Amino acid sequence: MSKYEDIYEAAADNYGLVTRDEAVAMGVSDKELSRLTSHGKLTRIGHGVYRVKHHVPSPFDPFAESVAAVGPDAYLYGESVLAMFSLCPTNPTKMFVATPKRVRRKLPEGMKVVQRKGASDVTCYEGIPSQEVGAAIRSCIGKLMPERLHAAVEEALRQGLLKKEEADRVDSEVGS
Structure with a gap:
């Protein structure tokens, strides 16, 4: 699996969100996070909080984002x-x-x-x-x-x- 697929798997059960600390625990470096963000696969929504590109929105997203932020x-x-x-x-x-x-x-x-x-x-x-x-x-x-x-x-x-x-x-x- 690619690093993005690892991140996507983790984010799928968390309203499309992944934190920097979670990504690092999966072996994703800050440089790779930056690259995934610049390529549009991740969107930075707050300090150390990212959303995967292919997330299906839910009514609970703003609440999950706020807690993660x-x-x-x-x-x-x-x-x-x-x-x-x-x-x-x-x-x-x-x-x-x-x-x-x-x-x-x-x-x-x-x-x-x-x-x-x-x-x-x-x-x-x-x-x-x-x-x-x-x-x-x-x-x-x-x-x-x-x-x-x-x-x-x-x-x-x-x-x-x-x-x-x-x-x-x-x-x-x-x-x-």
């Missing part, structure tokens, strides 16, 4: 978790990503990084590291209207993202 240990946070599942209307121009580390790299406009150390409310949805839905709704209390958060709880319950007991607990925390 922030770096290892990053995960979708708050409003962005709600947006990923269309649980309630949110601000589409902002993407919230949390990480336990300080981020110094330049990120796309509209991306908000939240530094959270020792978070225990992280899971994976659709292959994207994310804050758990119940915790994401709680983190939006005071930032989104209570009516929207109540609707988010109902929709999360309907989609099977929350169990009835947790939905009731989160709904009571939202208040009115």
